[in-house]
Amino acid sequence: MTGRTGRGCRVAAALLTAVACGPAPARAAAPPPSAERVFGVVTWAASADRMGEGTAGRGYRLIVHLSVGGTGLRVRVTNAFGDRPLTLDSGYAGLRGRGAALRPGSNRRLTFGGARTLTVPAGAVAWSDPVPGTWPAGTDLAVSLHTPDAAGPATGHWMALQTSYTAHGEHTAEDGARNWAGTTGSWWYLDAVSVRPSRAGTGAVAVLGDSLTDGRQSTPDRDRRWPDDLARRLNTSRTHIKGVADEGLSGNKVLADDAGPSALDRLHRDVLSQPGVRTVFLFEGVNDLKAHTGVTAAELIAGYRKIARRVHGAGKCLVVATVGPFKGWPEWDTAAESVRQEVNRFLRTGRDFDAVTDFDRVLRSPDDPERIRPAYDGGDHLHPGDRGMRALADAVDLDDLDCTR
Template sequence: MKRTVLPLRAPRATAVIALALAAVLAVPTASYASSAASASAGSPARPAATTPVVTWGASADRLDAAVADQTHRVVVRTSAGGSGLRVRLSNAFGEQPVTFGRAYAGVRASGAAVAPGTNRALSFGGAASVTVPAGGSVYSDPLPGTVRPQSDLAISVYVRNAAGTATGHRMGLQTSYIAPAGDHAAEESATAYTRQTGFRFYLDAVVVDAPPGTGAVVALGDSITDGAISTADTNRRWPDFLAGRLRNDPGSVLKGVANEGISGNKVLSDGAGVSALKRLDRDVLSQRGLRTVILLEGVNDIKATPAPTAAQLIAGYRQIIDRSHAAGVCVAGATVMPYEGWGEWNAGGEAIRREVNAFIRGSGAFDAVVDFDAAVKDPAAPAKILPAYDSGDHLHPNDAGMKVMADAIDLRSLRCDR
């Protein structure tokens, strides 16, 4: 059977995945159906109340042409741990329906291989298959078990029928894998996954049920947030370092981190991905457990030709703040980082950057300020990144710069009363 979903956000499911790798994770042997039957019979005690929290995310965008009869194995690193794992599959940019034949989740061993005994079948409304209409998305059902924080999962999705444009994420500095023909979602072996890709096809969020009161942070940004120039396959983007800090902070209830960066993205206009204003609801405000948005956008607007004025960019920030506040979400404004030496830098853009940063720091419009500019700039040349943090292109930080950015965030400031 297959289930067709409406082009609306699916109702919250309490999906669970427990995966075991080298005795780190434990997988229950009972199937979801048998577990549900036991619960209805009153055998096990009802689980304690939990909070759904996004543990991984990647912004949806237009990819290449959709291809049917392929299996995608997407590798993700969790942030928050918990039970109730479910995945969200997106057809946000598709012009035609896409049918996902089967989907599995398991612990990634290495490369495209899944740790033996951990690959588990996902379902959608009780069915193995689901058809998602153009513009739609769907969450999977519960999968029994628990998942540890900061573990690598392999989400395998067989695309049975698809045409037109595929939806997914273009850049994330994480290798994923494609089996070019047939359904190989259930296989733990890497043998069929003969193609590597930097794209993340169709998967745009993973959610767990975390302890009560747990919350999430979403990083809304451009290539710097997406991880450009950081070392691939090592999880050294600044949101990854932030996730590690939050995990190790016993005083913080914010444990989930979703990276919603798109390389080249702008606040005001479309280009590399639709604008931050247009994607705010889908990529950010829809995320489960969201408490705080960290907004690091603006450099691509400023270095564009023609560039908006500082007042226009600030007006865009205010829209994001107002819409987030209306949803009960805090917004931390991150200062626009220096980029002199990049080919599009000019004195006019630098003046706009400084005016925008003065607003972020001093207006009081944001619930908190994250001063990335101060963290990475060269004190001797404030329009430039400090060489120790410069990847070499004078715009994107290297791994050390990414860590300095995350370390500059006052974790206490990420919570506000909303």
């Protein structure tokens, strides 16, 4: 799987990212297949981050919600933050019934280059082969993975706001819940799922954000993050954009590595590498503003412009959202508010983006524009609750997402 020349290397290159391979034997040139044709369109994703230590012999039944339906389902396994190879000796994907139980007959084995086991090098990700069957939009997928000898830093997404399940030993093929008695509030070793939609030309939007996009203060296990609400709108619209990749990471900043890599550092892995993404939606910056050291408006604006250049350089559109109010949060002060206002003026008038969504206007209180509207406040004066999340999703102009460059 990790050979550097010949057929083994070509198989590895098809499956793995961040693995260097030498040149293959010369042959007639052919145009490379498009990402949409090979991997379809991303239907679910979560930003990867460093987790705690991996546990040998543990199984994970990870519950994720599909935004767009289709066939040829693939899952992406991640070892982006590992310091040693990650081995999976069994994996399955099926439709969730209730709790940890699956719909009978839906659980299908995952293979990787035809093999049932996979070793992912440190720093790499790997896509599975297509899984047969039809995978409907708006349903819960259960991805079951077993790691026989995991050790060192694990990779995953800690604030899933979704209950997943754990097991001692290898039970990935089982439909029932009996051996899946443990629970976890994180997604482990899984950071994306794609399908091949039935409608030609279907694409996806990837949302690059922080805890407001990650869904903090929304109701757990109900898919109430604003990108979830956006996916429901897209599913019933005429737009060609149907897939939604929620790449929110709690505590994330545009400029500095703090709670995970900065938006600039994780842009390629979390966003631009996802199959079928046509548009990137950027809603981030409040963590830069409220940091004790703070940033200037010029520094944050330069960061937005760097993201815009890289997104456009990848041939994708960029929609940006203004930074919402956060007066009442412990780190708020007048200096940070002044920078926020200057940054929002730039975002509303700048020509670096394909469209702007004014989330500040949606969230701010009519009585005090520096505060979040009480009806939308999740309780901490920064993060919207379910009602505020829905208001953000409703404010997005769907035509802005159906964009080409």
